[in-house]
Amino acid sequence: MVLAAVVLVAAAAGAGAAVTCGDAVNALVPCGPFLVGAAGGDQPGATCCGSARALRSMAATADARRALCRCLEQSGPSFGVLPDRARRLPALCKLGLAIPVGAGTDCSK
Numbered sequence: 001m002v003l004a005a006v007v008l009v010a011a012a013a014g015a016g017a018a019v020t021c022g023d024a025v026n027a028l029v030p031c032g033p034f035l036v037g038a039a040g041g042d043q044p045g046a047t048c049c050g051s052a053r054a055l056r057s058m059a060a061t062a063d064a065r066r067a068l069c070r071c072l073e074q075s076g077p078s079f080g081v082l083p084d085r086a087r088r089l090p091a092l093c094k095l096g097l098a099i100p101v102g103a104g105t106d107c108s109k
Contacts, residue, residue: 019058021071025079027055028072031089035081049093056095069107 019027031048033041044052059065076086089095 019055019064019068021067021075023058024055024068024071025075027051027058032079034089035085036079037082037085044089044092048089052089052093052095066107066109069105073105073107 028035028048028051030051031044032038034044034048035041055068059068
């Protein structure tokens with residue numbers, strides 16, 4: 001649930017190869033300070049937003065996006081991701097997602 005919003009970074013389909021759960025987590029490492037509320041992480045930086053856009057483009061199919069959603073939903077809590085930060089990331093990085101994000105995100109859709 002916690003990272004469901006971040007998974008939605010991948011929800012806007014783009015061209016690219018299949019992405020693994022490890023790839024997704026690694027792609028979001030630059031967003032770590034923002035997502036966990038670390039000092040100096042009040043806003044996602046350019047590197048974070050670039051990584052989020054790259055992750056979005058890697059999820060080329062609906063099945064890939066569902067798998068990423070489940071992966072990040074399960075791994076987010078272990079990294080201490082703050083739900084509010086995860087919900088705000090798509091808008092702050094101007095990812096143009098029309099999908100509502102939040103703790104109630106259903107990865108099956």
